[in-house]
Amino acid sequence: MYMTKERKKMYSADTILALCKQDPEFHKYAKTIYFKKNQKIFDLTDSNGKIFFLITGILMLTVRFDESGENEIILNFVKENQLFAKDLFSQIYPSTSEVKALSDGACWAIDRYFFDRILTEYDVKEQFIIHELLGLSRDTFSHLRKSTTSKEERVRMCIKQIGEQLGTVGENGEIVLPAAITQPIIASFSTATREFVALIIKKLTCEGILQVRPKPWIILDVDRL
Numbered sequence: 413m414y415m416t417k418e419r420k421k422m423y424s425a426d427t428i429l430a431l432c433k434q435d436p437e438f439h440k441y442a443k444t445i446y447f448k449k450n451q452k453i454f455d456l457t458d459s460n461g462k463i464f465f466l467i468t469g470i471l472m473l474t475v476r477f478d479e480s481g482e483n484e485i486i487l488n489f490v491k492e493n494q495l496f497a498k499d500l501f502s503q504i505y506p507s508t509s510e511v512k513a514l515s516d517g518a519c520w521a522i523d524r525y526f527f528d529r530i531l532t533e534y535d536v537k538e539q540f541i542i543h544e545l546l547g548l549s550r551d552t553f554s555h556l557r558k559s560t561t562s563k564e565e566r567v568r569m570c571i572k573q574i575g576e577q578l579g580t581v582g583e584n585g586e587i588v589l590p591a592a593i594t595q596p597i598i599a600s601f602s603t604a605t606r607e608f609v610a611l612i613i614k615k616l617t618c619e620g621i622l623q624v625r626p627k628p629w630i631i632l633d634v635d636r637l
Contacts, residue, residue, distance in 0.1 A: 425493055425494055425495040428495070428531070428540065429495075429520070431534060432522060432526070432530050435526075437526065438526075440526075441526035442520050442526070443457075443520070444518055444520060444521075445518065445520075445521050446517075446518045447469070447513045447517055447519070448513060448516050449513050449516055449592070451513045452511070453471060453510075453512070453519065454510065459498045459521075460498065461499075461523065461524040461525070462521045462522065462524060463497045463521075463524055464495065464496050464520065464521055464522070465493075465495050465520040466492050466493065466494050466495075466517065466519045467518045467519055467520060468518050469492070469514075469516060469519075470489060470492075470513075470514040470515045470517070470590055470592060471490035471496075471511050471517075472488070472489050472490070472512050472514050472597075473487045473488050473489070473490060473501070473509065474487065474509065474511075474512055475508055475509045475510075476508045484600065485600055485601070485603055487505075487509075487551050487555060488551040488554075488577075489514070489574070489577055491577060491578055495544070496511060497544075500541075500548065503545065503548075504545065504549065504552065505548070514590070514592045515591075515592045555603075558570070558602070563602075563608055564612055566604060567598060567604055567608070567612045568612070568616075569602075569637075570601045570602040571616075572631070572637040574593060574601070575587040575589060575631045582630075586630050586631060586632050587630065587631040587634055588629075589628050589630070590628065591627055595613065598613075616637075619636070620633065621636050621637060
């Protein structure tokens with residue numbers, strides 16, 4: 413299939429999904445999966461050989477370092493219109509990486525061979541894979557960067573990152589966070605204890621930076637985080 417040089421540039425995830433949907437065999441190789449909060453997405457279907465596209469909801473990419481799961485951390489979040497796949501994660505993260513639902517939602521599960529055929533037809537397969545792996549690498553380096561800061565800085569950085577990735581900006585510049593964001597989520601993302609996160613959140617609230625009651629949380633002044 414002929415494409416101009418400009419059109420060979422990396423497609424966004426929703427554009428690639430649109431290309432898949434244009435194929436008459438899309439519904440033969442794709443199905444909608446509905447999930448509930450706290451469910452593990454890869455356990456809901458045979459995830460090997462599948463590409464997932466989040467339709468609605470919020471997911472989190474986690475990695476645990478022991479069988480008990482007590483040392484599990486959140487590496488990043490998956491928001492609507494993002495693609496993810498188990499085999500891509502396995503190229504960078506250990507086998508204990510999971511994608512868990514932070515809210516109820518739905519995603520497409522697309523057969524990998526069908527997906528690869530579409531990427532090949534539009535001559536964007538290599539660019540897509542490189543783009544996705546670079547994104548996962550950035551998530552890892554982001555956590556490494558946080559580890560060089562103080563615990564308070566890590567908590568502040570994580571709240572700000574969640575706001576920028578998942579929040580909704582209001583008329584006055586405030587950022588409304590999803591209702592699913594809680595102190596335990598911030599603790600797992602920042603690798604700080606829940607008790608310490610509670611202290612920092614109280615401090616941010618007193619300083620007029622963060623509002624936590626009533627829910628959802630609102631970042632009132634993102635520049636001071």
